Amino acid sequence: MSDFLQTLTLSSSGMTAQATRLRHLSENIANVDTPGYRRKTVSFEAVLQGGAAGQVEVGKVRLDRAELTRIYDPGHPLADATGSYDGSNVDLMIEIADAREAQRSYEANLKVFDQARQMAQGLLDLLRR
Template sequence: MSDFTNSMALSASGMKAQSMRLRHTSENIANADTPGYHRKTTSFQEVVEGGETTGRVQLGPVQLDRRELTRIYDPGHPMADESGYYDGSNVDLVVEIADAREAQRSYEANLRMFDQARQMSSSLLDLLRR
């Protein structure tokens, strides 16, 4: 049974990491038009317990994208400088939508793996009861 429990823990950690990734992606999309906003990026890290890797993953620290902000010409904008430009965001909506779709698909794959392990362990318990 511990193999089933372990596989469910692995897929649950993947679902949690992908849901957090999707949260950061949605924050980026929501702030795409916010002046001065830097895109948030994340990476995955393997969970280590007692000096050994567990196979589970977690989201690493959130980092801000260091690419330059888009310069937008709008002399009437309250944040515009004397030349009429202000700093926009460095969020690319196409990239964010692709990241969101990838996170969603990865979450669904982990969910299917979790459900399959749950069904297999339930079937094993049914066989053992007979």
Template sequence: MGDLSASLEISASGLRAQAQRLRHTSENIANTDTPGYRRKTVSFKDVAGAGEIGGVRTGRVQLDRSDPVRIYDPNHPLADDSGHYDGSNVDLVVEIADAREAQRSYEANLKIFDQARQMSAGLLELLRR
């Protein structure tokens, strides 16, 4: 039964990590047109170690260091003397691909969680007999 509960904990950690990744991807998509906005990324860390069951944990949120897009609009309130201002550095295509990947990873972890739960229920049913 310990292995089944460990698999539940590992898949739950994956669910939490992918949910946070989706949250940041959603923020990036929402701020695509926000001047000066920097894309947020989140890294994953393996928590398997001494005495730990395993799984994944999210690291610190980091801002993308790539240069923002320079936009020409002399009527914009943030425009400089040349008529340019800094847009965001969010690429919508990349964000949609990241969201799709995170969604599929979330679904895979959910499927593992459900399988472990069903196996636990089956084991308990066998033990009751």
């Protein structure tokens, strides 16, 4: 039965990590037009102590150090003497692709979780007979 519990733990850690990733991706998408906004990225780290082999957790959230786009708009309140201001460094296409990848990874972990749950339930039903 411990293998079933380990499988549930692994898949739930993956779902938690992907949900956190999706939250940060949605923040990036929401701030695509915010001047001076830097894209947030998350990394996954293996749980080394007390966790099951393969269990992951979200590491530090980092700001993307890529250059901010310069936007020419002399009428904008943040424009400098050249008529430009710093936009965000969020690329909407990359964020959407990353969000789709995170969603599919979440769904894969959910299917593993559900399959392990069904197998455990089937085993319990057999043991009750």
